[in-house]
Amino acid sequence: MSSGKGFNVVAIPLNRREIVTFLDPEKSGGPGTSVKILGQRPSVDTEKAWSEALNNTPSVSSLLLRDDPHGQVVSTSTKRLIPTEYLKEDSEYLTRNLGGWSPVYFGVMKADEHEWDRDPLLKNASVLEEYGDRIEWFGADEQQVAGRLMEEFGTSNVNQIAESIRKLYDFRDNMKFNGAIDKMTAYADALYRAVNSHDAGNDMFGHIPVAILMDELMGQLVRIEQRRRFLLFDNREDTSAEIAEWQQQRADNGHFKLILKGEYVMGRQRRSTILIAPELGLVLKQPGPEPLHEAKLAATTHRGQPENWPVLVEDKSLVTAAGRLRLIINEGLLVGLNRLFHHNIDCYSSLGFFTEPHISGPTLQEYIIEQPARLTAQIYEFVLLHQLVCEEFGVENGDWHAANFIVRKAKKNPFMENIPAMVHIDWGAARPLKDDEYTGEKRLSRLHQVRNIAFSFQHQQIAKRVETIHNKLTSDTERMEKLESLAKKIVSEGTT
Numbered sequence: 431m432s433s434g435k436g437f438n439v440v441a442i443p444l445n446r447r448e449i450v451t452f453l454d455p456e457k458s459g460g461p462g463t464s465v466k467i468l469g470q471r472p473s474v475d476t477e478k479a480w481s482e483a484l485n486n487t488p489s490v491s492s493l494l495l496r497d498d499p500h501g502q503v504v505s506t507s508t509k510r511l512i513p514t515e516y517l518k519e520d521s522e523y524l525t526r527n528l529g530g531w532s533p534v535y536f537g538v539m540k541a542d543e544h545e546w547d548r549d550p551l552l553k554n555a556s557v558l559e560e561y562g563d564r565i566e567w568f569g570a571d572e573q574q575v576a577g578r579l580m581e582e583f584g585t586s587n588v589n590q591i592a593e594s595i596r597k598l599y600d601f602r603d604n605m606k607f608n609g610a611i612d613k614m615t616a617y618a619d620a621l622y623r624a625v626n627s628h629d630a631g632n633d634m635f636g637h638i639p640v641a642i643l644m645d646e647l648m649g650q651l652v653r654i655e656q657r658r659r660f661l662l663f664d665n666r667e668d669t670s671a672e673i674a675e676w677q678q679q680r681a682d683n684g685h686f687k688l689i690l691k692g693e694y695v696m697g698r699q700r701r702s703t704i705l706i707a708p709e710l711g712l713v714l715k716q717p718g719p720e721p722l723h724e725a726k727l728a729a730t731t732h733r734g735q736p737e738n739w740p741v742l743v744e745d746k747s748l749v750t751a752a753g754r755l756r757l758i759i760n761e762g763l764l765v766g767l768n769r770l771f772h773h774n775i776d777c778y779s780s781l782g783f784f785t786e787p788h789i790s791g792p793t794l795q796e797y798i799i800e801q802p803a804r805l806t807a808q809i810y811e812f813v814l815l816h817q818l819v820c821e822e823f824g825v826e827n828g829d830w831h832a833a834n835f836i837v838r839k840a841k842k843n844p845f846m847e848n849i850p851a852m853v854h855i856d857w858g859a860a861r862p863l864k865d866d867e868y869t870g871e872k873r874l875s876r877l878h879q880v881r882n883i884a885f886s887f888q889h890q891q892i893a894k895r896v897e898t899i900h901n902k903l904t905s906d907t908e909r910m911e912k913l914e915s916l917a918k919k920i921v922s923e924g925t926t
Contacts, residue, residue, distance in 0.1 A: 436562040442535040452550040462509025463549035466540040469504040476501030497569040528885035530736040531697035570752035621647040651688040716783040717754040751782030770924035795832035818917035829859035830883040
């Protein structure tokens, strides 16, 4: 297909035969086409320019300059869009289709207009929106950020915040934070120690708000992981293994583990950065930049199988990480849903991330796969209860995944007896219900949407068991009435 010169929102079905061959890490397939996409975080140059502008003209407006997505544009190639190890570790990554969830790349991309009919990925791309030279985007709200400075930074003085960022960036430049591997990891270790001190008042950094240090720690770990992936792609396995060993040591020590999910591939992973820090008792999450969209089930068919595809909604704008936090705070859904299930979060509106308590334990996906007999009707009732709470709370979730539940085996479930405690840790797809969505038909559709969790186990027999339990439960009027009554009680007690 052909497209314009500017930025486009694209959806690319990765299971097409020529793409599977092209991306196969065991085959050369050529170097790929040079494309521009959005990185997970602002570039180093963007951050330097941001710090200078903020210190020259300290204001809330200047504090938000880093939010501009044009400062996150990076160059890569179509061959590098999917991390090499994803393809090596999962032989069906590009071909598996469970319930319509086949891999569809979704994001903002810019390529030379002559390449759209040549490259395997670009040829198969569907352009959902043409932004042109400037990306249409939705970011942080200046008034909202201004009202939260004290809560998020411990000071409402923008001059102090600007000076803290300048000091930090001077320090990271002196440490050559983006140079040799040992320099990069030493800087990350220093940041972690500062965050762990809880006062950030040490001789190394001086007094810097913990929010800024947490954001920078996440950023440095992203840079390190991106370096590892780059080296692995280039077959520099010894050096990439050196980074992997350092990462594993920090995870084993309970310090931190970074999960950088890569590009947004519908049916595989949603783009985000997650920093798990057990010793700190925290998990940091930063949403990825993505256009406003929903998933349309069975939107198309390929080789007789349905495929779910992204569909742009509202004004089709890109939502930045800080823009997503703006929505989270305004809507109150993420904060409210977590509170209802006794799992509170803290939001950082200008920096575009939030924190939540660290919960130890296996995911529901791991818990069930380890012993499939654990998948009882009672456990599934608890999963379905979350949808009923969403319904009562006026929320559409639309993303039910077994990896989003953490099982706390040693804890008593505060809501239901005879099953382990579970905490849902990802409400990122939640949105408020619209006025015309409260009909019985649409309510029933949302209820049956929970059944999609079956496919997230990526296990055919378990998926069939989930569907059987779901169908039996939802047709049992008495059991459903009890669950709905419990959902009403949870929302009533949690909002008063």
